[in-house]
Amino acid sequence: MTSTMISGSSEQLLEQQQQELRNRKLKELVPKKKAPQVKKVSWRERANFYATSTLAFFSVTAGASLLFLVPLYVDPAISTLTSDFIENPTWCTTTRREDVVGLMNCSWSSCREGCTSDLYRCTHIYVTYIVETSNETFYSNLSTAISMAIDSDMTMARNLMQIASHTISNITDVTHSDEAILLVNIKGCGYPPSVMCKNFSDLYGEEGTIFPCYYSRTNRTLVMTAYNQSSQWSMIINFFFVPFIITVVSSVGLCFMHCDCSCQKERPRQRQRERERSERERSTGGTAGCDERHFCRRPRLDNLSDSSISTRVDMLTPAVEVYKPPL
Structure with a gap:
């Protein structure tokens, strides 16, 4: 009876020692909390x-x-x-103006505010222009003055256009073209304040108005009021x-x-090394071909749970000598 009590007390003492040892190892495995360190950002x-x-x-x-x-x-x-x-302007004369309503009738417009919306109202202005003339210098200076006045003073521009109409109407040695369409620009559309269609139609839409213009050499039926190649x-x-x-x-x-540009150069070398390592393992058999650069993975122990902390502690702790009391 006494021996049984002594053996029971010794086993309890041994279990207490093992439990204390496990707790100590668990405390060692738990990472210690470190005070947050503020990383200094370098100038680079x-x-x-x-x-x-x-x-x-x-x-x-x-x-x-x-x-x-x-x-x-x-x-x-x-x-x-x-x-x-053409680089130098010629003179155009408005022959007729048409204000058209309807989507099918408005395939083009001399001036249009906005280039994306559907067009239900449009204005067609038709002109004729002078192809050849004998006094190009005078006409060029007058057209330059009218172009400058259009950008600054519309009243002065109208007066200069009236002077030009009286002057050109008295000249007979000119050759007029066939009827062409007048556009504010190549697309016939734009956005304010660069394109104001009401002012454009009022200025050039009146029949008999003479003004400087530019026609296309590739398409003689296309005329614009302003052009600057530069x-x-x-x-x-x-x-x-x-x-x-x-x-x-x-x-x-x-x-x-x-982007790391050197990664493309390193890939063939890594593939070559992996190929050589696999061939070496095949020739030597299994894990015998492991060298210093490529460490072999340790074999996994059977019948052990890696997720169990107590199992890892038992694996780390040395064997505890079990006390066996004498009988």
Whole structure:
């Protein structure tokens, strides 16, 4: 009886020692909480952040602006240059004006505010222009004065147009063209304040009005009231090439800053090393081919649960000598 009590007390003492040892090991396995450390940002990281933000801003802004600038400015400028208008203005005379109503009748308009909406009311202005004349210098100076007056003072422009009509009507050595259509620009549409269709129709829509104009060499039935070749080229450069170059340069800068270009060169070497390692393992058999660079994975123990903390503690702790009392 006494021996049984002694053995029971010794087993309880042994279990208490093992439990204390497990608790101690568990405390060692639990990671200690560290005080949060404020990481100092270096000047290089700050420069990288600001450079990335700036390049991303320019790339997105310039790329998005192309979606609006190309159809509104670049495409009309290219169409105007391909139409090959004359550089020096000639003189046009308004022959008739038609105010048309209906979607089927408005396939084109001399002036239209807005280029995307459906057109139910339109104005057709037809003109004839002088193909050849003997006194081009006088007419060129007068047309330049009228063009400048149209941009600044409409009353002065009307007076100069009346002078031009009286002067040209007395000249007989001129050759007039067939009837052509008059457009405010190559597309016949625009947006205020650059295009004001009411002023355009009132100024050029009256029959018998004589004014400077430009006709197309490729299409003699197409006439515009204003044309400047240099402004068309500057529009293409400013609204297409400049945003396009900014987008490309900023995108390339972002790629160089954040893309690892050496990864493509390292991939073939890694594949070659893996192939050599697999061949070495096959020749030596199993895990005998492991070298210093490629460590072999340890075999997994059977009948053990990796998710059990107590099991890991038992694996880490040394064997405890069991006290066996004498009988």
